[in-house]
Amino acid sequence: MEISVKDLTKKYKDKYALDHVSFSILEPKIYGLLGRNGAGKTTFMEILAGHILATSGEITINNENPFDNQHLIESICLIKEGNNFKRDLSIKNVLCIYSMFYPTWDPDLAEELVKIYGLDKKAKVKTLSKGMESALGIIVGLSSKAPITIFDEPYIGLDAAARRRFYEILLEEYEKEKRIIIFSTHLIDEVSLLFEEILIIQDGRLILREEADVLRHSTCAVTGSIQQVEAFSKDKKVLNKKELAGMMTAFVYCRKEEAVAEGLKAEGIPVQELMIHLTENKGA
Numbered sequence: 001m002e003i004s005v006k007d008l009t010k011k012y013k014d015k016y017a018l019d020h021v022s023f024s025i026l027e028p029k030i031y032g033l034l035g036r037n038g039a040g041k042t043t044f045m046e047i048l049a050g051h052i053l054a055t056s057g058e059i060t061i062n063n064e065n066p067f068d069n070q071h072l073i074e075s076i077c078l079i080k081e082g083n084n085f086k087r088d089l090s091i092k093n094v095l096c097i098y099s100m101f102y103p104t105w106d107p108d109l110a111e112e113l114v115k116i117y118g119l120d121k122k123a124k125v126k127t128l129s130k131g132m133e134s135a136l137g138i139i140v141g142l143s144s145k146a147p148i149t150i151f152d153e154p155y156i157g158l159d160a161a162a163r164r165r166f167y168e169i170l171l172e173e174y175e176k177e178k179r180i181i182i183f184s185t186h187l188i189d190e191v192s193l194l195f196e197e198i199l200i201i202q203d204g205r206l207i208l209r210e211e212a213d214v215l216r217h218s219t220c221a222v223t224g225s226i227q228q229v230e231a232f233s234k235d236k237k238v239l240n241k242k243e244l245a246g247m248m249t250a251f252v253y254c255r256k257e258e259a260v261a262e263g264l265k266a267e268g269i270p271v272q273e274l275m276i277h278l279t280e281n282k283g284a
């Protein structure tokens, strides 16, 4: 599936939730969609899933607009932070409804996950704890096997062990059959090893898109005197610079050894830290 985002804009009154965003996704990979509160992540995911319309610009999936497009939305599964399911339905009925909706549904996986998460299929959604409801969302998202599966903070209330199980199963299933997985979370350190590409949104704009391996292995935080760091980074791609007490730290595309050879301090940049630095002084 190919996702093409062209000049995508969503405005609520005078506020841009998305501000002329353009990029494309051509490969099945696990994408981390990151950003501060209110950056525009959910808005993007809802337009992609065909739930809401853009103000201008467009998202197309294989050249079609997902909004109100029954045949296309069978290929997209969006699991949100909560309220994914009708409260009066039993788990059994939820699974039955989604199994009919998604042609790619994997009933065996759904059964296995219900057991792993210890859910009672007779229980109604309204009787589930927050964690159990999140587990049900995860079960639906994974079992849908939708070619575009989107998780928007899918695990509110889920404990650390249950989250870790989710990441393991997500990777196992992804290795068996690759698909586009877009994952938005604030628990970045916990999940960042899953990501193959990182997209960071700030104030409705895409401010970074990069392969996770490139960020892990080909960028570092270089610290030294302002002059030294300016000289070192002059001909290099710089993600961000900040000054403190006569010193400068720059996030630079380079190998650690290069910076160390110039007498600078160089450290890898965890994705969470990168996101915070790129978006600091803005947003909440």
Ligand SMILES: Nc1ncnc2c1ncn2[C@@H]1O[C@H](COP(=O)(O)OP(=O)(O)OP(=O)(O)O)[C@@H](O)[C@H]1O
Pocket: 012, 015, 016, 017, 035, 036, 037, 038, 039, 040, 041, 042, 043, 044
């Ligand atoms: N229905 C709406 N009406 C008015 N403003 C909205 C609406 N939905 C979103 N917004 C605004 O659009 C901006 C982007 O919101 P969005 O929910 O997409 O951010 P987010 O990145 O998902 O944030 P979070 O990480 O807090 O979930 C915010 O300023 C938000 O207040």
